[in-house]
Amino acid sequence: MFESSRPFAFFDYFRIPYDLRPDLGAEGCSRSPLPVRRLRLATGDGAPPRSLLWLGTDDHQGPAWPATCPLGSYRLGESTFFGHVAADAAVPPVLNQLGHGWRPVERITDGAGQRRASIWRDERGSLFLPFDLGEVMQAFWSESYQQVGRSPLELHGRAAAVRGYYLLRPALPRPLQLRLRRTFSQVQGRSPFPRWPTEDSLHSLYAWLFRRLAELASRPVPFLGLWPDGRSWALVLTHDVETDAGCQNLELLRGPERALGYRSSWNFVPLRYQVADETVRRLRLEGCEIGVHGLRHDGRDLGSRRLLAKRLPGMRAYADRWQAVGFRSPATQRQWDLMPALGFDYDSSYSDTDPYEPQPGGCCSYLPFFNEGMVELPITLPQDHTIFAILGNPDAELWISKAQFLRERHAMVLSLTHPDYAHDPRVADGYRSLLETFRGDQTGWQALPREVAAWWRHRASSAIHRSNDGWRIEGPAAASGRIQFATADGFRARP
């Protein structure tokens, strides 16, 4: 249905079928001052095909981008995004070699609301995106957008603040720690990006492009459904056990799960307290999963590549002992470049949005994604400690409404709660009402994180092909996957 001159990250991510045709290029444009890539509809009926033109460089480090494509923070419709965008003035000389009657149809503004660039359309309906969506997705996932428009000094200051927090924290009495976090939270809660408790920019951008593609193709666009067995969303329950007290009180959270028929994942810290093999065995026997929550929970596991190398054998030894394939970083400390070196099947240390963590930020994704060979499973509900201890919410309303929002978005609801805080009745009762809300909901896939990671791998190595009787899936997702179709007004199960 589609063919593309280069790999198109959005199509790869959603498993939209296309053929790679390096010869397609942006013909007649070899002297182009902009790195234009072409994706086009393979109609085969003789009509001149419509194209989606976009920008891309082979080098994502930056120097390959011309000065007419400044790196910045931009807005398109409802979405804020970060990347290199071709300024309006640079575009017409290039597009005029690639079609007729190009005109700007949607505005892209900068952080101050000034128009900087546009989505362009020609008289036949071809589109031009003045940016590389692959670069934009990567900037969200890796949180590298945090560096856009900031000086190295600011970045250094923030890293130092995180380090300072860990150095000081053990010395501070708990009420003072909490008071500091609350004061800090008033500042963090005002951060304009990512918004909290929901930052929809990345997913709005996906939905926007799906609509444009369906219009461009004048027919529904097939993609490999996000979840297996006809489920429309996923619900994943995870816990971090911070201290020995938490380890003694797993039942506060496990009890309601068991009663309501849920399974969950438990992340333990190997060298901070004693984890009895019997505890691990019993959880596994009930169908639960065990993960590794750092080595000592001192904020230093990902301090540097050297420190990580020193600590890795210790973490790996416990991963083997517990048959753990997943990692959760203490205090969600994360370093994009270092995560794959952990050697776990999946990591779950990024939040979609969390301005309240010692390392604030958010990958803005409520779907899994890859960091090299590692599957990343973002935490998509606010943490118990944040909404009850720091922000003082009386009940689980915030959890439930966010979970319902994610359910409607066909997303992954991934919760993180701590038995250490579950003596607070708001945590235990709130967790129970979250579980009760979705009990028996057959539209959702209640899965362990390891199962979601395995599914995401299967999905990523499967493809949709056209056969005589329509579209079919080839690859490891063939048995449980479903084909879906994007239309100009949403998704459906049939073309």
Ligand SMILES: [Zn+2]
């Ligand atoms: Zn922790």
